[in-house]
Amino acid sequence: MIEVQKLTKRYGETLAVDGLSFQVRPGRVTGFLGPNGAGKSTTMRAMIGLDRPSSGQVLIDGKRYEQIAQPLRKVGALLEAKALHGGRTAYGHLLGLARSNRIPPSRVGEVLETVGLSATAKKRAGGFSLGMAQRLGVAAALLGDPEVLLFDEPVNGLDPEGILWIRELMKKLAGEGRTVFVSSHLMSEMALTAEHLIVIGQGRLLADTTVEDFIARNSRSYIHIRTPEPERMRDVLAGDGIRTEKGPEGVLEALGTTLETVGKLASKHQVTVYEISPRTASLEEAFMQLTADAVDFRADLEVR
Amino acid sequence: MSDTGAAVAFEWTKIRTLRSTVWSLALFSAASVVVALLFGYVMRGTYADLDAAAQARFDPVASGFSGMKLGMIALVVFGVLTVSSEYSTGSIRSSLAAVPRRGVFYAAKLLTGTATALVVSAVVVTLSFFAAQTMLGSPASVSLSDDGVLRALIGGVLYMTLICAFSMGLASVLRSSALTMGILVPLFFMISTILNSIPGVQKVAQFLPDLAGSLILRSKEPHGDGVLTAWTGMAVLAAWAVLAVAAGYFAMRRRDA
Structure with a gap:
């Protein structure tokens, strides 16, 4: 030990x-x-x-x-x-x-x-x-x-x-x-x-x-949503109690929901979407997420 | 103390399983004895041509050790390498994992290195002396029972051993072969000689480790304005060696590997 x-x-x-x-x-x-x-x-x-x-x-x-x-x-x-x-x-x-x-x-x-x-x-x-x-x-x-x-x-x-x-x-x-x-x-x-x-x-x-x-x-599952109206989409989802996070390049990531729910909500509120797909962050991503702050700080230190 | 014994066995294994350390000792021996032979051979022919004053000044013992002062480079390399190669190769980390108590590790290393230098020097000093005297032949040569001869021989062994200990201590502080050799080679083979030949500086220069210690290598009293004698000179060299070894010990204790 x-x-x-x-x-x-x-x-x-x-x-x-x-x-x-x-x-x-x-x-x-x-x-x-x-x-x-x-x-x-x-x-x-x-x-x-x-x-x-x-x-x-x-x-x-x-x-x-x-x-x-x-x-x-x-x-x-x-x-x-x-x-x-x-x-x-x-x-x-x-x-x-x-x-x-x-x-x-x-x-x-x-x-x-x-x-x-x-x-x-x-x-x-x-x-x-x-x-x-x-x-x-x-x-x-x-x-x-x-x-x-x-x-x-x-x-x-x-x-x-x-x-x-x-x-x-x-x-x-x-x-x-x-x-x-x-x-x-x-x-x-x-x-x-x-x-x-x-x-x-x-x-x-x-x-x-x-x-x-x-x-x-740490392995996070979410629905990946690509839309020209991210604010509206977020409000629509929030109205149904679904939490979203901002992904890279204006993409929305809806947590704790299903592909079907997001599709139905988009259709019902007539939000334009280009892509809706289920995603799972890999273990490697989960680890990077966890240590991201530490890495950023270290990079800062080295630049100084 | 059983772990010190094992640590010594470790150091001895490290010495004998490396070509560089074995070769440096072989070179030390060969250079010393071969030059002693050559020197005796050359002097046998020229001794008779010297005038009386020069014959009186001629020191067959000191002159017979001139090969050893050249071979000393190899002995210094041996001392430095046993320490600094651990750092340059990274093997120090395996070594300290095996013997984590720094004091034990350092003591074992110094003990093994200097004991090896002592034994090899005893052989080299004896061989050098007899080689030079045999080649010189009478009337130039001296024998063991002559005045100051035995002292010079014992002193020669101590001198080489202490120079090795001094080198190992300095290498433990500096941790780099290049840096340590870069200081020791000029110090022992150039600076000492140069400073010692400048009249005013000689008073100070005689206290340099190799000059102080080498006074004992002669069977006749040196000429010049030195204040050191054979044994006080040896004490000065010993003090240098103690200083270097102590500094090496503190470096070993304090610093990360």
Whole structure:
């Protein structure tokens, strides 16, 4: 179990993480979702003590990462694929990590087998593709057979086969009762792997919920209405108790109603319409909607 | 303390699984001994032609170490690379995930790096000395039991080890190979020599780390207006090394990886 407690991280003027609190429970894949620059990586770096929090803390089974003896046996982290020296072989890289936490060297061969790198174990990692480096990073995370696994954007650089592989791996690890925490900036990716979601934007918590609940609450259905008389149409719908929102390019979006109702009302009040159609916002749109403010604010900051 | 032992094993594995660190140590050894051999060979022929005053000034021990002062570049590269390559490649993040206690990590790195430098230097100093003396032959050569010779040999090992520790400390502060080497190479191989040959500046220049420490490399007292002796010079170098290592420790503790 991971407990993030009022975590705040400041880089000079920039507030990367702002009083963030949440918990990650074992036995399921928890997705960590947010647009680029939302503070996901900073939060994960703070989890393993690479970044010192400005205030607050992260506890893993009640201990700060630095307090854990032989931390690789407790927590495995893939934060960035290229966190290794390109001059070292895959085997050499893992051997050093194994020695640092008194993990038997025989374990190196096992994890290389697991990630499918046995054949390239004696090759220097500098020549690895991003996908191979990512697999080596996964091998390093699995080395100590840890209860807690952190993956920061693990599908980056993987081919479709690799993506499928890592999704299955994460589900399998969670199925074994481990705590699996995986970040992504893609909602669609999370929908496929995660059961639970932590959504952040601008360093703050936006949602802490199950994926099912998140989808139900955020995927919005509406009737898309294109008309030269949007004001009249809106009044007509309002007269029937139907709420509307302004869509892009003068389009009206009627919520909580049916195609038939809107058609009948338009005909009855003789409003010209060019198009009436049912629409469902995709999960990705729902996520963008949720984090829109955060993204806008960040873009502002960067311009300044 | 068991985790420090594991952290040392980690650092040692990192040293021996990289070609660059292994090669820099090999280069240090080869350059030192080969130049010592060449030097002895050349001096054997010219020694007899020197006048009495020049023969008296000739220091066979210090001269035999001239190869080591060249090979020192490679040892400095070794010290700097063991630290800065972690930052330039990003492997520091794997390393600190494995050994999150910064003090333990830093101590293990310094300990392993300087111990390696100590062992390699002991071999190189001994080989350089015997190589130079064998090539020199009598009457120019000296033996181990002569005045100041053993001191110079022990001092040579300490000198190389402390220079390596100094380099590692500075690299921990600067975190960049290019920047650290950009300071150390001119400092050790140009600035010291230039400043030391300007009469007025020499009084200050002798306190530079490499100049202060290198006083012990000779078996005869140096000429010139230096106030440092072999052992006080060594103490000055040690102080520089302690300063650099301490600064590196604070940088390691305070900054994010």
